[in-house]
Amino acid sequence: MKVDPALLTAIIAAANKAIATALAYDPGTQAALRPLHGKVLLINCTAPELSLFAVIENDGIRLCSYYEPVPNCSLTGSATALLGLLWRDNHSLADSGVMVSGEPSLLSNIQQLLKRLDIDWRQPITDVLGETAAYPLTRILSSQGLWLHERARRLPDWLADLLTEELQLLPSAEELALFYQDVNDLRTDTERLQARLDQLRKTRTINGTSS
């Protein structure tokens, strides 16, 4: 079932406004977006049929339903599968119904951005409603937001597992530790061998001089 383009345009326009407003209250994330200027993530939803491009422009993100240059990275799956990535306890893509293609490094960068996201929600509410109304409303939103926050908090871990375990593009922390240990062992053995050779050379020289 294809989403009506007019409806999708309305949803995207609202989402863009929300993203711009949120980023305005998080200058740190805005600054972190600048190196990613020009990168594009395609979210290809198969049911309902719609494509959503997230274009990183300077210090913001713009969503659109059509974008001509080839995206840097694509996620493909049904809406339930894509949304399910946020709620799954299992961070692997196996049996998730979602496929990824393109530059996984963009996913890693987005992972870092999500970790850094720190929006001061009280300020925009205060700007609109005033301090008196904003305080109780913020408390209610905070408690409701904790559940969502937990899911969002897990997303970077999911991405890390994806890159290390699923796609095996990056070594895991354990693999790196083992590698470093092997390098240390090799260095120690080499030093020991060098010392043994020096000892043998010295002994040979002494024996040669004696005889």
Next chain:
Amino acid sequence: MAQDDYTHFGFEKVRAHEKAAKVAGVFHSVAAKYDLMNDLMSGGVHRLWKMFTIEMAAVRPGQTVLDIAGGTGDLAAKFSRLVGPEGKVVLADINNSMLNVGRDKLLDHGISQNICFAQADAQYLPFPDNTFDCITIAFGLRNVTDKDLALSSMLRVLKPGGRLLILEFSKPQSELLAKAYDTYSFRLLPIMGKLVANDSDSYRYLAESIRMHPDQETLREMMVAAGFSQCSYHNMTGGVVALHKGIKP
């Protein structure tokens, strides 16, 4: 189409050479309240249709865009921002009343650096071959006397690889919606036109001209026949409006 051939002006049959003057009369009458009526008639949804058209145009900085029947400059204003100072937008309309409203509106918003205005007939575009990266025509093609001639003219002035986007009223995809749409078009629109613009006849023409316009597939075939490739269309709001897109090979 020969000058003595007949064509339609809404549901009325007129000689081909008379249609342009009759259409001109309509738009001279509605020009001053055009934007207000668009918002009222569509409930503001026409802005979403145009936003989608802008996205599908995929215009980039430095490009040259022709907005035909651009009237009051909705699309031209957005294109001006997208093409940037290195690009160029030509706002063309056959009707000088609409063009004046569009020019005044754009100037009032400080948009003038990369826009120029041309009173031009879509059937005989006064531009050299292979000039534009993108051509748009929003809610204008149904008013053109000879649509095939207009499509050929647009093909000529497009650069190879350039794209044509036609945003126009079309045929609703469901019978229920079609019935509701008919009631709305033929009963309510003329009343709104009378109340707001003091002109019910022009809005009756609007409703009639929509019914006489080719449906989605027919227009797509006309674009193919004119020489466009990769012709496709997107239905919006249940097919009430369709956006056709084609590429000049």
